Amino acid sequence: MADATTEMVPCACTDCVCKVKAGTGIERDGKTFCCEACADGHASHDGCGHSGCACHG
Template sequence: MSESKLKCGCPDCQCEVDPQRVFNHDGEAYCCQACAEQHPNGEPCPSPDCHCERSGKVDERNITNNQLDDALEETFPASDPISP
């Protein structure tokens, strides 16, 4: 891997990030949408040689992205005044 290439931010992913097709999530660059979302349903990495979706590190997360989205939805409308 050359120094000008970015490594995917997914734990244990061996892929380089294509600058023409980068997926960004939380300030990190990923090689594909599945990696950017941390393989929530076990979606495979598009590279046939990489099996980062099987990484133990992905399964170690205490909370899923869907759970975060649900929690965020419950906080809205946080700025609206209380109805009389």
């Protein structure tokens, strides 16, 4: 029987409130991010765009 729970991990961006399914986010330097903007350190000053999150550079 498959496990019905999926492990969620917080985005490694310190200002981000998002959580992602383990193994499905953007992996950089051994850390998991919810999107390219967070993984790139918000180099373009874009937020992640996820509802309820206001992270940006």
